[in-house]
Amino acid sequence: MGSFPWPLATIQDVERRLWLFRIRKLPKLEIQDRLWNVALSLPMVVFLSVFFILPFAFVFLYAFGFYNSSYQWTGNFSLANFDSVLTESTVDLFTKTAYVAGIVTAMSLLFGYPVAYYLASQSTERREFLLMLLIIPFWTSFLLRTFALMTIFHENGLMNQLLEAIGVSREPVFRTRNLVSVIWAETYTFMPFMVLPLYATLERMSRSSIEASYLLGAGRIQTFLRVILPLSLPGIMAGTLLVFIISMGELVIPSLTGGVQYGYLLGNAIYERAGQSPGPMAALSLVFMVIVTVIAFAYLRIAGREGLRL
Amino acid sequence: MKIGAVALRAYVILFFVGLYVPLAVLVVLGFNSGRTVYVWEGFTTDKYAALLTIPRYTNAFGSSIVIALGTTALSVVLGALSGIAAARSTSIRYDLLWTALILLPLIVPEIVEAFSIVLFYQFAGIRNGTEATIVGHTAFSVSFVALIVRARMGDVGRVYEEASLILGATRLQTFTRVHLPMAAPAIVAGAFLAFAASFDDVVKSSFTTSATTRTLPLIVFSEAARGGISATLNALAAVMVAISLSAAIVRVLAIRRLSRE
Numbered sequence: 229m230g231s232f233p234w235p236l237a238t239i240q241d242v243e244r245r246l247w248l249f250r251i252r253k254l255p256k257l258e259i260q261d262r263l264w265n266v267a268l269s270l271p272m273v274v275f276l277s278v279f280f281i282l283p284f285a286f287v288f289l290y291a292f293g294f295y296n297s298s299y300q301w302t303g304n305f306s307l308a309n310f311d312s313v314l315t316e317s318t319v320d321l322f323t324k325t326a327y328v329a330g331i332v333t334a335m336s337l338l339f340g341y342p343v344a345y346y347l348a349s350q351s352t353e354r355r356e357f358l359l360m361l362l363i364i365p366f367w368t369s370f371l372l373r374t375f376a377l378m379t380i381f382h383e384n385g386l387m388n389q390l391l392e393a394i395g396v397s398r399e400p401v402f403r404t405r406n407l408v409s410v411i412w413a414e415t416y417t418f419m420p421f422m423v424l425p426l427y428a429t430l431e432r433m434s435r436s437s438i439e440a441s442y443l444l445g446a447g448r449i450q451t452f453l454r455v456i457l458p459l460s461l462p463g464i465m466a467g468t469l470l471v472f473i474i475s476m477g478e479l480v481i482p483s484l485t486g487g488v489q490y491g492y493l494l495g496n497a498i499y500e501r502a503g504q505s506p507g508p509m510a511a512l513s514l515v516f517m518v519i520v521t522v523i524a525f526a527y528l529r530i531a532g533r534e535g536l537r538l
Numbered sequence: 539m540k541i542g543a544v545a546l547r548a549y550v551i552l553f554f555v556g557l558y559v560p561l562a563v564l565v566v567l568g569f570n571s572g573r574t575v576y577v578w579e580g581f582t583t584d585k586y587a588a589l590l591t592i593p594r595y596t597n598a599f600g601s602s603i604v605i606a607l608g609t610t611a612l613s614v615v616l617g618a619l620s621g622i623a624a625a626r627s628t629s630i631r632y633d634l635l636w637t638a639l640i641l642l643p644l645i646v647p648e649i650v651e652a653f654s655i656v657l658f659y660q661f662a663g664i665r666n667g668t669e670a671t672i673v674g675h676t677a678f679s680v681s682f683v684a685l686i687v688r689a690r691m692g693d694v695g696r697v698y699e700e701a702s703l704i705l706g707a708t709r710l711q712t713f714t715r716v717h718l719p720m721a722a723p724a725i726v727a728g729a730f731l732a733f734a735a736s737f738d739d740v741v742k743s744s745f746t747t748s749a750t751t752r753t754l755p756l757i758v759f760s761e762a763a764r765g766g767i768s769a770t771l772n773a774l775a776a777v778m779v780a781i782s783l784s785a786a787i788v789r790v791l792a793i794r795r796l797s798r799e
Contacts, residue, residue: 268623376560477647
């Protein structure tokens with residue numbers, strides 16, 4: 229080894245310098261670091277506070293009567309808006325919306341689970357490719373996908389022509405503008421929200437517990453019901469909750485596929501009446517948000533407890 | 539046992555065919571020369587050509603593009619800065635607040651969000667129009683950019699940044715010469731997402747656009763909801779599918795490449 233152009237530091241020297249660095253420089257750097265992080269996020273935080281959080285304050289103000297329906301400040305607290313909204317027809321609307329959302333959720337689970345299961349069992353290469361195939365249409369406009377479904381399943385559409393051509397039925401089998409078409413279209417659109425969380429848990433599941441089940445003599449069906457299904461519960465919970473909440477608020481798909489009669493759900497009510505009666509609709513929005521939140525929490529608790537028992 | 543595996547495979551193939559066939563049918567029916575979209579009567583490109591002569595559609599296309607580009611620009615600036623910061627942060631409180639703020643706009647039902655911003659605009663005296671819509675769309679688009687950038691920068695880690703600081707670069711220099719270039723692919727992917735989210739939006743657009751700035755999805759929605767799927771409307775939908783599908787493919791490929799690196 230040649231000689232160093234600088235004197236070799238002793239261990240003590242290095243320790244002293246490190247100590248000085250920790251005492252003098254590090255705290256300063258850390259404070260700088262934090263300030264820098266805050267500064268970088270500041271524009272977005274300000275933006276979202278003004279254009280996302282603050283607007284919600286106005287939903288409260290309108291719902292509790294501080295503003296009247298001609299957008300004037302009254303300054304008085306009142307529950308009149310809730311009175312006018314909490315009627316039998318609103319309850320019916322809620323029930324109908326929850327009913328549609330419930331069936332959509334169940335169907336997504338039923339039709340989505342096999343796909344997630346298949347995806348998780350493939351090689352990495354194949355899996356990546358299939359995931360890509362799944363995600364691409366998911367990011368194209370749901371409006372247009374609904375539109376496409378409508379043309380295909382229309383009374384005179386392709387599906388009915390096909391069935392007639394192969395002699396299955398002379399009468400149109402599929403029709404749009406009913407509750408069934410609303411449910412199918414929503415299931416079709418929201419499916420990825422179910423498949424992706426399911427896939428995430430199935431993929432992470434350890435092979436050894438499945439193998440153990442086989443080794444201990446369980447059959448395929450038993451293994452699925454008693455090992456795979458319980459272990460995928462977190463994914464099932466996340467997926468069903470996601471699909472349910474999203475379909476509760478959906479309004480474009482129902483009104484396209486269900487028409488005025490069947491496609492008038494909760495979201496449509498707010499959408500159509502927001503302009504003329506902002507007060508009552510703000511009250512309805514609040515009730516809606518509260519109910520959705522309560523459902524979400526209750527569901528997570530129940531499912532969590534059931535999960536422990538399984 | 540074998541039968542089960544074959545059946546599963548057949549089902550999955552059917553599932554994926556089902557995902558794409560409707561989009562393909564939409565594009566093909568755009569070439570149908572018949573008066574209705576349903577019955578195939580021959581090949582023509584007239585329907586697509588006719589789109590260009592209908593001012594209702596071309597104007598809407600113009601405002602859709604302007605709004606989507608504006609949203610993309612605003613979302614990219616706000617989201618990239620904040621995404622980079624979030625990846626650097628070591629504070630749990632910062633992370634928690636950041637995640638809550640970013641995820642909320644994606645979780646809250648869009649109809650409630652759109653309604654609330656209208657009430658706010660009423661109070662603030664902001665008129666509906668291009669700017670109002672851009673701001674409204676950015677409120678959800680920014681999340682996409684921020685989330686992707688944070689994920690990317692979290693993977694990169696802080697080694698390069700530390701190296702840059704130790705070698706004597708200032709924080710600003712580190713930001714422009716190290717952070718931005720490393721985040722660039724994620725920013726591009728996020729930009730595509732932001733663009734698509736804005737370009738496809740119905741609910742928020744319908745609350746914040748003015749009569750002269752109606753976007754394409756609004757026109758498709760209102761015409762289709764009225765029940766008339768005309769051949770030209772179908773062609774319009776096909777063009778929009780082509781645009782958003784190609785954007786989606788570019789985006790997914792970009793993200794895939796990112797995760798491979």
